Amino acid sequence: MIKIPRLLQAVLVVAFIYVAFIVVFDVVLGQVIPASLLTMYMFFVIAGVFMVFTFTEESARELAAPIKALVEDPRKKAIRNVVFAALPLAAAAFTYYNMLPSYQAPVELRSIHPAPPSTVKAFGKRYDLSTLENPFRKYEKEDPEKFEQLVKEGGNIYVGNCQYCHGDKLDGKGPFAQGLNPIPLNFQDIGTIAQLQESFLFWRIATGGPGLPEEATPWLSSMPVWQNFLTEDEIWKVILYLYDYTGHRPRSWAQAHE
Amino acid sequence: MSRTYLKMELFHYFKMASGMKVLIVFFMLMSMGVLAPVAAQTGDAEAGAEVYARRCTWCHGEYGDALTDAAERLNPPPRDFTFAQYKIKSTAFDNYFPNDDDLFRMIRDGMPGTAMPGWADVLSDREIRNLVAYIKTFAGLEEEEPGPSMDYGKQIASSAESIEQGKRLFHEDERCVECHGREGKGDAVKGLKDDVGFRTWPRNLTKPWAFRASNDPKDIFTRISTGIPGTQMPAFADPASDKKLTIEERWHVANYVNSLAKTQEVVKPENTVVKAEKVDGDVPDTVDDPRWERTESSTFFLVSQIVGEERFFTPSNDTITARALYSDVDIAILLEWDDRTKSIPGDETAEKISDPEIAEDGVAIQLPVKIPEGTEKPYFGMGDATYPVNVWHWQSGTTDEPQSVSLMNAKGFADIERRDAEKSAISAHGIYRNGTWRVLVKRPLSAADKEKDIELIEGKAIPIAFAAWDGSNSEKGSRHTMTTWYWILLKPGVGARPIISAAFAGFLVFGVLLWWQRTASTKRA
Numbered sequence: 001m002i003k004i005p006r007l008l009q010a011v012l013v014v015a016f017i018y019v020a021f022i023v024v025f026d027v028v029l030g031q032v033i034p035a036s037l038l039t040m041y042m043f044f045v046i047a048g049v050f051m052v053f054t055f056t057e058e059s060a061r062e063l064a065a066p067i068k069a070l071v072e073d074p075r076k077k078a079i080r081n082v083v084f085a086a087l088p089l090a091a092a093a094f095t096y097y098n099m100l101p102s103y104q105a106p107v108e109l110r111s112i113h114p115a116p117p118s119t120v121k122a123f124g125k126r127y128d129l130s131t132l133e134n135p136f137r138k139y140e141k142e143d144p145e146k147f148e149q150l151v152k153e154g155g156n157i158y159v160g161n162c163q164y165c166h167g168d169k170l171d172g173k174g175p176f177a178q179g180l181n182p183i184p185l186n187f188q189d190i191g192t193i194a195q196l197q198e199s200f201l202f203w204r205i206a207t208g209g210p211g212l213p214e215e216a217t218p219w220l221s222s223m224p225v226w227q228n229f230l231t232e233d234e235i236w237k238v239i240l241y242l243y244d245y246t247g248h249r250p251r252s253w254a255q256a257h258e
Numbered sequence: 259m260s261r262t263y264l265k266m267e268l269f270h271y272f273k274m275a276s277g278m279k280v281l282i283v284f285f286m287l288m289s290m291g292v293l294a295p296v297a298a299q300t301g302d303a304e305a306g307a308e309v310y311a312r313r314c315t316w317c318h319g320e321y322g323d324a325l326t327d328a329a330e331r332l333n334p335p336p337r338d339f340t341f342a343q344y345k346i347k348s349t350a351f352d353n354y355f356p357n358d359d360d361l362f363r364m365i366r367d368g369m370p371g372t373a374m375p376g377w378a379d380v381l382s383d384r385e386i387r388n389l390v391a392y393i394k395t396f397a398g399l400e401e402e403e404p405g406p407s408m409d410y411g412k413q414i415a416s417s418a419e420s421i422e423q424g425k426r427l428f429h430e431d432e433r434c435v436e437c438h439g440r441e442g443k444g445d446a447v448k449g450l451k452d453d454v455g456f457r458t459w460p461r462n463l464t465k466p467w468a469f470r471a472s473n474d475p476k477d478i479f480t481r482i483s484t485g486i487p488g489t490q491m492p493a494f495a496d497p498a499s500d501k502k503l504t505i506e507e508r509w510h511v512a513n514y515v516n517s518l519a520k521t522q523e524v525v526k527p528e529n530t531v532v533k534a535e536k537v538d539g540d541v542p543d544t545v546d547d548p549r550w551e552r553t554e555s556s557t558f559f560l561v562s563q564i565v566g567e568e569r570f571f572t573p574s575n576d577t578i579t580a581r582a583l584y585s586d587v588d589i590a591i592l593l594e595w596d597d598r599t600k601s602i603p604g605d606e607t608a609e610k611i612s613d614p615e616i617a618e619d620g621v622a623i624q625l626p627v628k629i630p631e632g633t634e635k636p637y638f639g640m641g642d643a644t645y646p647v648n649v650w651h652w653q654s655g656t657t658d659e660p661q662s663v664s665l666m667n668a669k670g671f672a673d674i675e676r677r678d679a680e681k682s683a684i685s686a687h688g689i690y691r692n693g694t695w696r697v698l699v700k701r702p703l704s705a706a707d708k709e710k711d712i713e714l715i716e717g718k719a720i721p722i723a724f725a726a727w728d729g730s731n732s733e734k735g736s737r738h739t740m741t742t743w744y745w746i747l748l749k750p751g752v753g754a755r756p757i758i759s760a761a762f763a764g765f766l767v768f769g770v771l772l773w774w775q776r777t778a779s780t781k782r783a
Binding site: 068 | 317330331372567637757775
């Protein structure tokens with residue numbers, strides 16, 4: 001059996017872990033791993049491998065042997081000359097490319113579901129969000145037929161106004177979605193309307209992007225200000241449709257306070 | 259009104275024809291003493307009805323007639339199933355109906371470039387089969403025998419030679435050029451309407467992402483053979499056509515069309531920055547300056563303006579490409595977008611192709627008046643009271659008026675101040691060629707009016723947004739397409755720092771190595 005030098009072994013282990021990261025994230029999970037995160041992980045991996053490979057004094061010596069030989073062994077003069085030329089050049093190139101100015105877009109952080117204010121103004125009125133309820137929700141039990149009709153009306157409002165961005169499957173992939181930044185919300189996702197009260201939705205729909213608080217970058221959101229285009233009743237009906245179509249239930253205040 | 263009327267007429271005609279066909283088939287089968295075997299994969303129409311009611315009624319209507327609220331704001335409108343006429347079919351050209359598999363595929367994969375989504379992620383194959391069975395009942399098609407598949411002959415693989423052949427056939431007698439334009443960008447020379455009277459646009463063949471089926475050569479072959487029923491896209495397998503194509507020729511044309519797909523000016527979502535390079539001397543004065551070809555481009559999606567009155571839902575332009583160069587004094591931005599029509603009010607041909615009320619084509623650049631220091635920006639739709647924006651707006655002119663550029667300062671949709679572009683030294687000029695507008699916009703870097711104009715500063719990421727108008731598609735005023743905020747960056751000269759640092763790092767490493775080697779050899783000695 002051929003014995004792989006320990007130094008090469010260490011390099012191979014690190015390379016294997018590096019490739020594994022790329023495969024797991026980029027291919028299996030389909031989510032490209034950010035360079036900064038990868039750098040951090042690899043730092044720990046290299047440190048770990050180094051520690052394992054230098055655990056005993058002998059193993060440390062074995063690991064260092066090829067390097068030591070390269071510097072000290074007179075028979076290795078040819079290789080030494082190559083390495084002594086290549087290393088400084090690599091260092092210079094690395095520094096050069098790192099010093100070039102970057103043309104990346106500035107990073108913009110935003111919170112997607114900002115805390116709502118306690119009261120909001122819309123339709124020339126003030127609403128107390130902690131007590132606001134969908135006036136049509138009660139028909140779900142009291143008059144299912146009427147409720148179904150209201151949901152239907154909500155659906156028609158939805159396809160005529162909202163599907164362009166949020167999509168007819170309510171998955172945030174409407175025909176215009178790809179041109180928007182931030183992208184429209186996906187209501188099928190359990191992280192959106194399933195976590196929210198109907199009053200929160202009313203606020204978000206009525207006042208749109210410009211009605212968002214600072215931390216949610218209101219200047220970027222292309223969500224229209226729907227009080228300009230829809231009536232109060234229409235907004236409540238659309239909300240019924242969103243929950244009905246996705247099968248999610250709105251959160252109630254009782255749940256929220258638990 | 260007229261739409262419904264026309265539909266009734268056609269519907270009765272169709273019903274009769276189909277009834278007769280069914281009868282003939284029935285008697286034939288009776289006389290032969292056999293019963294039609296039920297197709298192995300027929301779905302269950304009743305089960306389909308349930309899914310339909312939940313998922314499809316919104317656009318296609320409870321009765322399949324597409325007379326829905328949604329239809330008013332969609333172009334193309336949702337399919338009217340009572341017609342039984344479908345765009346995508348792989349049966350022979352003289353067979354009116356698609357196969358179940360064609361319908362299955364359209365429902366599963368959807369129709370890109372329209373509101374019709376693919377349903378594969380929410381519906382099972384079984385459910386889709388059931389839907390196919392159900393939508394056929396709207397036209398009494400459930401008894402219809404599926405037609406045989408068209409003859410594909412032997413597929414000719416794409417090659418430079420085949421593409422060359424295809425190109426010749428594409429141009430010969432204006433065969434495809436007549437509607438799809440010299441470069442295939444769909445720059446119509448005619449105003450086209452579908453059978454029901456809706457506006458249709460010939461496909462821009464360089465944009466495969468907007469193909470209803472796909473730009474795979476086999477799909478293109480199929481479309482060329484059968485045409486796109488209900489639209490003016492003709493069937494070139496029709497022996498009665500004086501521009502008909504043989505099977506072999508159709509493969510060549512398909513390979514050519516497939517080769518037209520854009521590779522350069524396509525949207526790369528990760529690229530959100532227009533990078534302006536610094537030039538020595540002056541910035542380009544014309545759209546044809548060869549330096550543009552060497553300048554990196556950034557392409558963005560255009561979407562309809564639906565945040566402010568009056569909203570607009572039926573866009574025709576879908577992407578815009580920007581390039582920029584700057585000098586010590588000026589910046590030049592080249593905007594490029596495919597527009598099927600050169601909309602010049604007063605021009606007879608242009609008016610004929612246009613929707614009624616032709617308007618000028620146009621493009622606009624939006625920039626903040628002050629480059630934001632923090633993360634806060636003006637509202638992307640025409641700014642806001644705290645953060646006003648500059649809008650540089652170029653228009654294509656009429657037969658009486660030349661091209662023009664205007665300047666606006668806006669604090670929201672309702673608060674717009676019109677200013678003199680000339681005083682701020684903004685100039686713009688555009689050229690329309692083969693389905694593409696190329697417009698060059700220029701301005702000095704420094705603001706003419708320090709209060710009201712943006713000062714363009716090297717090395718800073720500056721928010722930028724774009725808008726475009728297709729005047730033949732009833733786009734005017736607030737009816738237009740636009741982008742959200744992206745960035746423009748005047749790339750600073752690199753300077754000497756990187757090279758000095760690199761030399762330093764190189765010497766340092768070399769020095770350390772040398773020192774190590776020295777100490778090692780002295781130790782040994």
